[in-house]
Amino acid sequence: MCADTPDYKDTLNLPETDFPMRAGLPAREPGWLERWERIGIYDRLREKGGREPFILHDGPPYANGHLHIGHALNKILKDMIVRSQQMMGRDARYVPGWDCHGLPIEWKIEEQYRAKGLDKDKVDIVDFRQECRKFAEGWIDIQRDEFKRLGITGKWDDPYLTMDYHAEAVIAEEFMKFLMNGTLYQGSKPVMWSPVEKTALAEAEVEYHDKESFTVWVKFPIYPQLVGTGKSDEEAAQARKEKEYLLDASVVIWTTTPWTIPSNKAVVYGADIAYGLYEVTDTPGECWAAKGDRFILADKLADDVMRRARLEDGMWKRVSDVPQEHLSGILLQHPFAHAEGANGEWDDLRDFRAADFVTDEEGTGFVHCAPSHGMEEYELYRGLGMLDQVITYNVTDEGAFRDGLPFFGGKRILREKAKKGDWEGDANGAVIDKLVEVGGLLARGKIKHSYPHSWRSKAPVIYRNTAQWFVAIDHKLDDGMGAYGDTIRQRALTSIDSLVKFTPDKGRNRLYSMIEGRPDWVLSRQRAWGVPLTCFTKKGAQPTDADFLLQNPEVNARITAAFEENGADVWYEEGFKARVLDGIVNPEDYEQVFDVLDVWFDSGSTHAFVLRDREDGSPDGIADLYLEGTDQHRGWFHSSMLQACGTKGRAPYRGVLTHGFTLDEKGMKMSKSLGNTIVPEEVTKQYGADILRLWVAQTDFTNDQRIGPEILKGTADSYRRLRNTLRFILGNLAGWDEAERLDPAEMPELERWVLHRLAELDKTVREGFDAYDFQGAFQAVFNFATVELSSFYFDVRKDALYCDPADGTTCRAARTVLDILFHRLTTWLAPVLVFTMEEVWLERFPGDDSSVHLVDIPETPEAWLDPLLAGKWAGIRRARRVVTAALELQRRDKVIGASLEAAPVVHVRDADLAEALHSVDFADICITSDIVITADPMPNEAFRLPEIEGVGVVFEKAEGEKCERCWKILPDVGSHAHPGTCARCNSALT
Structure with a gap:
């Protein structure tokens, strides 16, 4: 700049924003969580009337231990679905819940007893159950805070718990429906039995690991x-x-x-x-x-x-x-x-x-x-x-x-405790030795094979004949609910085929085949912490006798009422049998059953006390979606289906979505011994929860996903690129006034092209959200924001935004489009980046009651779609790629320092494309000071890109002086009232 040339920097419309480049998410996210709780976001959304409900029923995690990365994936997916459905105009309710009964918690209390030298069997069972209840309560509070830290929205102040008195009463009530419809029976058959835990196990409680076994x-x-x-x-x-x-x-x-x-x-x-x-x-x-x-x-x-x-x-x-x-x-x-x-x-x-x-x-x-x-x-x-x-x-x-x-006699199949990972007892060896002794052995060996293990104790299980309580899934029912079949199995298979939408589709075959070939449902567990099998058997009668089970509605009602008032512990109180049987039958004629229900029956019954009974449940008691990992085809999806088909006559859900398992970066299963685990808490401390949420949005969750330090670094880089896009929008909307807004018909073609892309993306995003395809929807938005906006539209329009008169058509059109972009991008991305989009929103709309999570995705006019314009601009952008590539070579060779030093000649073979380039300011599009478009034959030295035929570029330097305000090199610079300016800048200053 010459000494006598004014400094024009203060005359430019430069971006203004306090939105920081560095997010600082780990430190700032807790503040937004406190704010949402203070203003009651979730409950305020429920106040929006006239909306169609959308119910994602939460599969209850177990109240036992800190969250792992699989928990994070699962809950973040659920949250993205709930938030996206809400922002598309539905009343998306989410009631989180916990599984509270069962062996894992009981096992922990027993471990505490053993450490103190106490004998669990000598402790009053009600006292023991209270210990289990307290243990579950403690972990519920811990896990609730850990889930909330991930930005999960929901009814956290009133979740459902399977150990709540009402829940226990309903679980018992649901069990007694099987008692009354004739499907419940006591049978003696081989079941998977855990000698370590001394109870029967369901298939869903078993995992398969390699085991070395004797063969004979x-x-x-x-x-x-x-x-x-x-x-x-x-x-x-x-x-x-x-x-x-x-x-x-x-x-x-x-x-x-x-x-x-x-x-x-x-x-x-x-x-x-x-x-x-x-x-x-x-x-x-x-x-x-x-x-x-x-x-x-x-x-x-x-x-x-x-x-x-x-x-x-x-x-x-x-x-x-x-x-x-x-x-x-x-x-x-x-x-x-x-x-x-x-x-x-x-x-x-x-x-x-x-x-x-x-x-x-x-x-x-x-x-x-x-x-x-x-x-x-x-x-x-x-x-x-x-x-x-x-x-x-x-x-x-x-x-x-x-x-x-x-x-x-006394020989054990398995040890009481593993010895260096080996559970092998002395029974196999004793049998083999005796076979040798009596001449019965021909050969022996060992084999390594997949073998069932308890997923809790990790010990092998055995098949063992025991007396257990079963539900007969092929028993013909006469309950007036036969629209989908007369047996539980028929109803389940019909529901799968005619009622349930599976995501991905392969989930249908998995669940169908499991139910098609499964045996009767084993309900009983020989444990203490759970809902008891609330039934009585007649003394002296055989299980096959018609009067073996007491089937009395009045007795059932008394049990339900007692559980509703005091919980399931009352079953174990002295004199309870007499209290519920007196005046109906002689209590001395009946035995009380003390087995507890399989915990899968608890969670399988949640549709009754959550979807049916809660005010914020489902109007018809059926969920729009159940979402869990693929292992739940034999777990919660399965037990919920069987339970509901026995008591409702159909599936309790309209949709089932399954996600895969989370592996490390090499595709290995995570394990503490390998040191390859990723803990959600550590990710939020290092990067923030939004980075973890962004990782979920970028993965194909229907298959197994990978995560690790390098993947998280890549995710953080994607986040930074998005953040820069949003920062540009915020900075260039400083001082926005609605009076600036232009109608699309008044806008230049480039702005109308952006509106066309927004209309296309709106359809993509909504369809993606409805199909739960967050990877597809997010990738479309991400590419648009970082490639089409940051690398193209923003790059082109910086000059007009900074240098044009503020009231000029181009500047007003660009700022109008930036405002439109702001409202779409923040709401499209809010279900994923819950904290960052709140930050962006509050940057423009501060206030105690302001939140992006209280607004819907704006409707995008279909009139913005303009396929002909889109086709034209696709050609313009292709030609631009050749120009920018040609200039990059000149920059690399230090012929020029910036593209504004160039005035290239562009040879265009196609007449339609040439006409399109002539109809726009192609120099502005290419960010050059001038440009010549010609149909003359391309000289040999013209730069070409092999993938773009018919376009060649011959480099020429721009002629003239550099404008001290916009930095374009033009012949007229210096010939205007304002020294060192071009005509456009001189006009802006006048």
Whole structure:
């Protein structure tokens, strides 16, 4: 600047804003949380009348421990859905809740007792339950604060708790509906049993981990009395004679659970499997086979079995076929039969028959059956009406063999506590040793396989026959709610097909197949902390007797009323049975059941005491959406479906959304031992909750997601780019007056193009929000804000905003568009960046009652859509890319310092494009001082981009002097009243 040239800086319309470049989210976010609580945002939204309700029913997290990253993902997703639905005009209610009963909490209290040397069983059960209640209350308060810190909106001052008295009363009431409709029954069948926790477990309480198990190949000798079948005694004798070649043979079974051998009651074979008789002709010395031994094996598996028995080729031979008809009529002896000291325990002959679950894929082609410890065997013998002949009770609650069992009494399947991660007890070893002793073992080994473990104790579980309470899901119901079927299973499957929208679609097949093939629902747990099974059984009656269960509406009503007033603890008070039965039946005639309900029944019943009973519940008792992780297809989605189909006749939800699991940056499962966990609290301390929320919005949550330090750094960078876009808008709206607003018809094309893009994006965002596609919606907004706005529109319009007269058309049009952008971007992004959008909003609209979260997304006029204009500007922007790329080369080579030093010649082959470029100020679009557009043939030296045909650029420097106000280089600079200015700036100053 010359000495006599004025400083024009103060004449420019430069941005003004206090909105900081650095967000400082960790320090500032708690202040916004306090503000929202003070002005009662959530309750104020409920006051907006005439809106269609949208109900996302919260799947209750467990009140036990600090939040992990999966909790954060889940709750942030829920919050984005609730907020976006609210801002699109609905009454989006969200009542957070907690699961409070069950084994995890009980387990923690027991651990505290053990640490103090106390015996839980000697403590009054009501006192113990109160300890559990206090423990849950403490964690609810902690988790509530941790959830709120993530910016989650909801009815935090009145959440639902499954241990509230009303909730316990409703859970009992819902259970008694099954009691009354005939689906409840007591049965004895194998269930997954945790010896460590001493209770039955549901599939949803089990996780699968690799486990090394013993494997054994065991010989079951054929009993030397064959059964023959035929129309006459002669034919029967002939049939026996045909099978005499098998008399000295053994059937060989293979199992990964040697401890079940003492409970064996049968062996089964496959009706379509080819079997042969095999003979040992030689032995290597050290093996459990002897020369002359004969075994029946599946032909497909014989070679593997002999190899496992250490018999090499040439040491055995196939003697003959064993036709299916020869297997029929054979009886087997248990390997422990007639063993010294067995006291006849295993002397009964073992059943031998065909079963459809036997394959020749592995093992021997035969399956040993212990129906007390295997569901398939149980179902087989139940169908045959033979359960009373095959059920054993050899294993106790602790997972030990009963004391009176010969050889094995007191031996444990699992240890009481793991030893260096090993839970293996002494039962398997004892059984294997005895098999060796009696000559029943052919081979042994170990196998690593996926095995069920309790997700709480992490200990392996076993299948164990126990008396439990079940809901029969195929029982025909006559309850007047048969629109979707007459059984719980039918109603559930029909609901899945006709009522429920799944996101993603694959969730439908997962839930459908699980319900289609599931057994009856095991409701009972042998624990103390939970809602009891509020029923009574008649003394002396059998479970199959019609009067075994007391089914009395008046008794049920008394129970419900008592629970409503004092909670479920009253069930355990002295004299409660008499109080509810007196005057209706003789209390002495009935036993009170003290098992507690599976905690999944608690959470499965939440639709009744939340959606149905609360004023802020659902008008029809049905949720618009249930949202949880993919594991809940066998958990909460599943139990809620079964429960509601039994009591409402249909699903309790219209939509199910599932998200994947959260992994580290390498795709590994997070674990403390690997040191790769990401804790929400640490993220909020380092970056702020909005960065964590932005990470959720950027992920495809329908699959497994990854998170880690580098990913979070990238997320923070995306945030900074968005923040800069919003800061530009705020700065250039300083002093905005509604009188400045221009109608779109008065605006330049560039502004009308921005409005067109806003109309397109509004549709994209709303459709994305309705489809819960936050990744798609956010990415569209992010690209628009950082590419189309910051890198194009703002870049082009800086000159007009800063240098044009404030009342000029271009400046007014640009500021009008910035105001429109402000209202769209803040409301589109508010469900994701809850804190930052509040900050942006308050920067323009301060005030005690002001909040972006109290407004809706503005309606965007469809008239803004202009496809022809959009097509024209797509061509202009393509041509601009060639120009800016050409100038970048000149900048790189230091020919120029800024694009305003250039006046390039642009060769355009397409006449329509050339006409479009002529119709706009293309120099302004390219941020050059001048530009020449020509249809002349492109010279060889013209710069081109291979992806954009027909456009070439020849660099030329701008001619003239630099305007001291706008910095454009123009020939007329210096020829106006104001020294050192161009015509435009001189006019702005006059």
